[in-house]
Amino acid sequence: MRMRRNLGIVAGLVLAWTQSPVLAADMPVKAPLVAAEPVEYGNIYFGTDVNTNHGIVGYAGILYAPGGMDKSGLRLSAFGLYGKYRYNNDDPTTPTTFDGRFGSVDALVGYSQVWNNGAATLQVGANWQDHNISPFDPDNPVQGSKLGFKVQGDFWVNPTPQTLVLGIASYSTAFNTYYSILRFGYDFFGKEFYIGPEVGALGNERTDQQRVGLAIVGIPITKTVSLTVSGGWLHERNEKDAGYATANLDFSF
Secondary structure (H helix, E strand, C coil), rough: CCCCCCHHHHHHHHCCCCCCCCCCCCCCCCCCCCCCCCCEEEEEEEEEECCCCCCEEEEEEEEECCCCCCCCEEEEEEEEEEEEEEEECCCCCCCCCEEEEEEEEEEEEEEEEEECCEEEEEEEEEEEEEEEEECCCCCCCCCEEEEEEEEEEEEECCCCCCCCEEEEEEEEHHHHHEEEHHHHHHCCCCCCEEEECCCCCCCCCCCCCCEEEEEEEEEECCCCCCEEEEEEEECCCCCCCEEEEEEEEECCH
């Protein structure tokens, strides 16, 4: 059976980082609906991402397809997040811990090509970020507010009825922020949710982070609500390795 729900991340976003880049709206497009089901025009989603390096973020977004999610065509999306993080400087003589709070907002427009067993979407638009660091860090270029251009692509495909591959990648000129994740899943229980590994990379002008973990994608809660969770290990430049966990709720409409 084909996946019928939005496969959310950041993911999970797809997010609590010691120096956060913007999470892409980690919500790949939906699978085509069977004819007996009503047309779905989009989804609203909410999520969180935490790590053991004192990072936490919450996010929300909306994706709208005027012609329906089962058809190729226009896609409109908006996304916002707010969180905090902590990092240390690189000077052993005067070690300092810095606390950051940040917000980010996206407004994107694009096109999705839908096939019988998958879809791919490309969107572009604006991304605004604001980072406040305490105390002030003269060596950190990621401070203050900046408006940038953003490009984002995502895809999902069911190579077989029991398998899933999905990915998302984005780049914003605001602080040269990037985000990417790739997931593989298998429907072990025949319930149209998938379990498998995930890998990710994200960063900006100050930091880079890599992730390896396990994801459970598209757990059905109701006919229109699904849950995605993931967790694993992360490595971040100039910081200690840490664990991370994410959760995302997706509401179809």
